[in-house]
Amino acid sequence: MLRDWVTVTEDASLDEDGHASGHLRFTRGADVVHWRLTAQEQLHRTRTDFTFTRADGPHQSVKVYLEGFEFHASRRHNRIAADARQRTMLRADGHVVFEITWADIDLFEQRPTPARPAWPPYSSTAQEQAKDAYEQYGGQRAQFAGAVFVNPITALIGYLREPDNERWALRAAAMVTGLLAAGGTTPVAVTSRRDDLINALRSELGTFGERQAVPPPLVGGTSSPVHVYRSNDLTGLPIVVTLDTADSEHLRWSALAVLDDSDAVLDTDAHKDRWRSWLYWTNLTQFLAFDDGDGVQLAYSTAADYDVEMLAVCGGLGELNTLSGARAVSAPTAGTPHSSPTVPAQRRRDPSWDEDILEILRDEPNQGGELGILARQLAERGKRAPVFGYELGTSRWMVDFAWTESNVKVAVVYAADESDHDALRRDEAYVEDGWTLLTASEWLGRFDELVALLPDVEDPTL
Structure with a gap:
């Protein structure tokens, strides 16, 4: 491309x-x-x-x-x-x-x-x-739509061409400002009290999960400096917006985009549209952090537990600065003793198993089921980690795991019945391209054969 x-x-x-x-x-x-x-x-x-x-x-x-x-x-x-x-x-x-x-x-x-x-x-x-x-805010009106109301690829290219974080922060702020004129946008709170603001945000985020939200706080008059709104874009994606007007010459905006990740919606076309919109919004609202605001990406399942006190509008350092500081504190310093796994040299463990694959599978039902079992056993045998979620060709036929080296070409596919025509076409495409593919259950039954086919993590020949 x-x-x-x-x-x-x-x-x-x-x-x-x-x-x-x-x-x-x-x-x-x-x-x-x-x-x-x-x-x-x-x-x-x-x-x-x-x-x-x-x-x-x-x-x-x-x-x-x-x-x-x-x-x-x-x-x-x-x-x-x-x-x-x-x-x-x-x-x-x-x-x-x-x-x-x-x-x-x-x-x-x-x-x-x-x-x-x-x-x-x-x-x-x-x-x-x-x-x-x-x-x-100081930008050129004619340049706005062509930078913001565009395909994310166009926005990416625009940023690479002009990597000015402050200018992109102004664009993000203006984009969020537009939400206040969107249909269905409603005020949630207007307050000058930090405690009331925190409670209002917690209450609003609590409405996205199964947790019952606490009643919203009493709000002050319209002259109070901080406003909270709830809006939806055209796909129905909910976005919680805060506006800090304490400095009328420098309005500070934050936007929390929250995507429903409950089982009830995952098979719907509306969810697919909202997921793409969620990514579109947060590609741009991330730049609010460069102008004393926050652009937050959340799921329904995590919204109620989100720590709103780290937001800049609530008096915190901002989400990214807070998380950056927390990571720096938790990272081992030079000279600090730390444990390392006692793995024999011939069974070195590919870190991608733990960092890229098993962490995700642990969040799935039954820790990924048979796919998770297969992954753990291969990791323990010192095998090189596969491409997770590999897609073949222009049709992007997806498999769970793929070892793409030309002299290996082994894949793990999800189980499908004979009525799943897409799965049958997928299998035909892989076989035609020279792949060996089985389900996780089938590979577990032929585990020694799979181990013999796959490269070790230290194998320099592949």
Whole structure:
């Protein structure tokens, strides 16, 4: 996709220095913005699809995830809350994170797709209010819609071309301002008291889960500096908004986007639309943290327990600063003794099993069932971790695990009955491409055979 895009873009060039890396440059006159591109970067407990690292200026890092609905937000793989935690922690570590769906790619490349754009996220009236706000905040009105009401891929490219966090923070603030003119937006609280504000936010977030919310606090008059609103975008995604007007010359906004991750909705088309909108919003609201606000990504299942006191509007350091400080405190310092696993050299354990796979499977029913059992046994045998949620070809046929090395090509698929035509077509595509594939249950019955097929974590030949 990026290769094709740069061929029709005058100010961009891509120089590849390997199958998994390259250099992306944007040139405007004598100014050049230069990014180092790395694919499939392994980080603590996660693996990005792409990482862009600034090579010509201040240190900046952009992590990009390509999110497939089936593997991230479906009934079979409900990783909504876990994804939100992981992406938030990356942002707390100083990275900008963009989450892009396969539907976004189809729309960007103008391929036929039933998916509807998640943008613009509200009515034309609300859009006009957002443009007005951007101009009021010091931006150029004509540039707003083309940066914000666009495909997340276009927004990502826009950020890479112009990595000015403060300017993107103004765009995010204006985008949230537009919500106040969206249909159905309701005031929740107006207060100058910190305790009342905290209680109001806790109460509102408590309405998303099964927990009964406490009654909202009494609110002050309209002259009170902090306002809380609840809104929904056009997909029905709920967003809790706070506005701090203590400094009339510098309004501070926060937005908490909350996605329903309950079993009752996971099979619905409306949920799929809201999931994509949730990603779209938080790609942009993350920049509120650069202007004394917060852009929060939450799931229904975690909303009631969210610590609102760390938000800047509640007098905290802000979500990302708070989490960054907590991680720094918990990290071992140089010279601090810490335990290490006593694993024999021939049975070294691939850390990707624990950081990328087993942590997620533990959150699934029965800890992933037979797939979880298979993963744990392979990890204990010192086998290299697979690609988790691999997709084959342009049809993106998904399997649970895949060892993609050319002389291995082994996959673990989910069990399906004969009426599941998509699963049958998937199996045919993999077999035609030279893969060996069985279900987790079947591989457990042929475990020794599987162990013989798979590379060890230290195997240098693959």
